[in-house]
Amino acid sequence: MNSRAGAATRESAAPAPAEASTEPPLMLRARGVRKSFGPLEVLRGIDMDVAAGEVVVLLGPSGSGKSTFLRCINHLETPDGGSIHVAGRLIGFRAQGGRVHHLRPREVTRQRRDIGMVFQHFNLFPHQTVLQNVIEAPVGVLRRPKAEARKRAHGLLARVGLSDKADAYPRQLSGGQQQRVAIARALAMQPKLMLFDEPTSALDPELVGEVLATMRDLAQDGLTMVVVTHEISFAKEAADRVVFMDEGRVLESGPPSVLDRPSNPRTRAFLRRFL
Amino acid sequence: MATAQPPGARDEPEGGEGGGVASAVGAGRPEGAEGAQAAGRTGEEGALAGTPASGDGDTEPGAGTGASTGDGSGSGSGGAEIDVAGAAAVRHPLRWLAVAVLAVLAAQLFHFLFTNPNFEWGTVGSYFTARIIGEGIATTIELTVVAMLIGILLGVLIAVGRMSPNPVLRAVCGAYVWFFRGVPVLVQLVFWYNMSALLPRVSVGVPFGPEFASGQTNHLITPLLAAILGLGLNEAAYMAEIVRGGLLGVDPGQTEASDALGMSRARSLRRIVLPQAMRFIVPPTGSQVINMLKATSLVSVIALSDLLYTVQSIYNRTFETVPLLIVACLWYLVMTSVLYVGQSFIERYYARGATRNAPQSFWDFALFRRRRAPAGPDARAQDTRDPEEPA
Numbered sequence A: 001m002n003s004r005a006g007a008a009t010r011e012s013a014a015p016a017p018a019e020a021s022t023e024p025p026l027m028l029r030a031r032g033v034r035k036s037f038g039p040l041e042v043l044r045g046i047d048m049d050v051a052a053g054e055v056v057v058l059l060g061p062s063g064s065g066k067s068t069f070l071r072c073i074n075h076l077e078t079p080d081g082g083s084i085h086v087a088g089r090l091i092g093f094r095a096q097g098g099r100v101h102h103l104r105p106r107e108v109t110r111q112r113r114d115i116g117m118v119f120q121h122f123n124l125f126p127h128q129t130v131l132q133n134v135i136e137a138p139v140g141v142l143r144r145p146k147a148e149a150r151k152r153a154h155g156l157l158a159r160v161g162l163s164d165k166a167d168a169y170p171r172q173l174s175g176g177q178q179q180r181v182a183i184a185r186a187l188a189m190q191p192k193l194m195l196f197d198e199p200t201s202a203l204d205p206e207l208v209g210e211v212l213a214t215m216r217d218l219a220q221d222g223l224t225m226v227v228v229t230h231e232i233s234f235a236k237e238a239a240d241r242v243v244f245m246d247e248g249r250v251l252e253s254g255p256p257s258v259l260d261r262p263s264n265p266r267t268r269a270f271l272r273r274f275l
Numbered sequence B: 001m002a003t004a005q006p007p008g009a010r011d012e013p014e015g016g017e018g019g020g021v022a023s024a025v026g027a028g029r030p031e032g033a034e035g036a037q038a039a040g041r042t043g044e045e046g047a048l049a050g051t052p053a054s055g056d057g058d059t060e061p062g063a064g065t066g067a068s069t070g071d072g073s074g075s076g077s078g079g080a081e082i083d084v085a086g087a088a089a090v091r092h093p094l095r096w097l098a099v100a101v102l103a104v105l106a107a108q109l110f111h112f113l114f115t116n117p118n119f120e121w122g123t124v125g126s127y128f129t130a131r132i133i134g135e136g137i138a139t140t141i142e143l144t145v146v147a148m149l150i151g152i153l154l155g156v157l158i159a160v161g162r163m164s165p166n167p168v169l170r171a172v173c174g175a176y177v178w179f180f181r182g183v184p185v186l187v188q189l190v191f192w193y194n195m196s197a198l199l200p201r202v203s204v205g206v207p208f209g210p211e212f213a214s215g216q217t218n219h220l221i222t223p224l225l226a227a228i229l230g231l232g233l234n235e236a237a238y239m240a241e242i243v244r245g246g247l248l249g250v251d252p253g254q255t256e257a258s259d260a261l262g263m264s265r266a267r268s269l270r271r272i273v274l275p276q277a278m279r280f281i282v283p284p285t286g287s288q289v290i291n292m293l294k295a296t297s298l299v300s301v302i303a304l305s306d307l308l309y310t311v312q313s314i315y316n317r318t319f320e321t322v323p324l325l326i327v328a329c330l331w332y333l334v335m336t337s338v339l340y341v342g343q344s345f346i347e348r349y350y351a352r353g354a355t356r357n358a359p360q361s362f363w364d365f366a367l368f369r370r371r372r373a374p375a376g377p378d379a380r381a382q383d384t385r386d387p388e389e390p391a
């Protein structure tokens, strides 16, 4: 463990010299992230900083590359250029002797433990109960003792308001309940950074509120979050900062008050649809 | 369109009912000119009653079709409410005709079976439970089990290899499937059996270098091993395709979720993807077991005493060919029947929640049983959403 932590700081020292030491420490630092699918340029140089404890809401029209950017952060997609650091560690690559190398799959897998992700379609494991879903990774990946993992899982389920559903199967739950289980499952890994990709877009309108309330609680508890959502109300209430993306670029970014008077005409046009 | 609706139906329930019945009869018959006229008359009455809907209902002879819709709305809105409880079942006279035909054919078959002396049923009976036949059955079962185990284990590995990100592994596994599916299993069996002709000695050592151990191929590859290799390696190619299909059937979001949780590829396969793929893998694997049981009879060509080879070796001596072949047939049927029953249990288990009501079985039909309740408590639990929702 110790030598690994040492290696991590050495790695991060090279590409992130000055910013890494500013306070509060940066949890996410993306610079010039580029990604294409064949001829389609989806990300054209994304810069983004997220401080520890900060909640950033990512807005933008469909197809603007928001999901792709989130998936680059935990290396579900391999970026074509630029760099992403999470908690000071370069994600997916290793800078060594002036050259950059791809990490082995096993090393990428290890890096993902610190980054939680919540999906639009929940992606719960349907063959496992709620409790099994939540303890699967802590027990299987982090090698936590089962009893301890179970105790923590019950605590997390209480936190998302589902104490009584531990033994239910995902199919027996409503969409809102499933998404809250998915949040508990991600939190069980004690991630440093949580990514939410349109967590309420697949829900019936009356179920959106319970998921947003859970996320608001997490934000208040100081979890670092990057949230892609179309829920402007959530951005206004819970975000420290909002970032607008369009066609693979960041158009505008600032405190939630920019939602009321955006300066970029395209941001204005996008927001008008939600008013 | 609105032409032939018996408009009286809406305004005057009594008249409408009468018209409705008349037109229903007409619509039911292909040569329903009469009925159509009847319907037309009803329409006329309606028109006289002052409904604005249609004056031309009476002039069109083809009003029969329209009349049938008029019938539905007429009887539905007028008079007492309909209650579908206790409705008479649809009759299937053709099915009973088919049963009658089959019964005659079956009677003929039984007549043939029991009156033809060449069947030598007495001989069949005496061999059916003979000890030597039992040994042949044991070999057949043993071969089936071992070859299937090899097929399943190797098949899973090959399926995973074919979906690996490693291109070399993908190519090797693809070539395996191509080869073993492309060569008839009978040829493979004979080939393994004759391996010593190709490779008189086998040895373990450094390629082109020193040898650590070696032996005669003939001693190493016994008929039993040749049979196991031939059947098992061939089966692995088919199982690989079945498993691969199952893995592809699992929502890719499941892999993504396990990736995002930091699971290794192997772990996510074992814990998340494979268990879900079982739903697609188990039913065809059941058919493979049944096929394998029958395919083991091919090993009689390499003189391995399975069920078929055992009866062959007996009738080569005694010339009781037909009764001994019948003994083999009966035993194969017994074994496959047991497997069919097992398979249907397994399929029902893995189809839980996939369908709501199973099609009526033959026995339900034959024994006049009503269709069973659509879903057991288990199936229902899968559909139920919990209404209680802590806000």
Ligand SMILES: Nc1ncnc2c1ncn2[C@@H]1O[C@H](COP(=O)(O)OP(=O)(O)O)[C@@H](O)[C@H]1O
Pocket: A037, A040, A042, A060, A061, A062, A063, A064, A065, A066, A067, A068, A069
């Ligand atoms: N794996 C992929 N292969 C090809 N094109 C993709 C892939 N993933 C995303 N895209 C394309 O990239 C663009 C951006 O997608 P995405 O990041 O999902 O946008 P957003 O989440 O903002 O709606 C879309 O045009 C989409 O079709």
Ligand SMILES: [Mg+2]
Pocket: A066, A067, A068, A197, A198
């Ligand atoms: Mg998206």
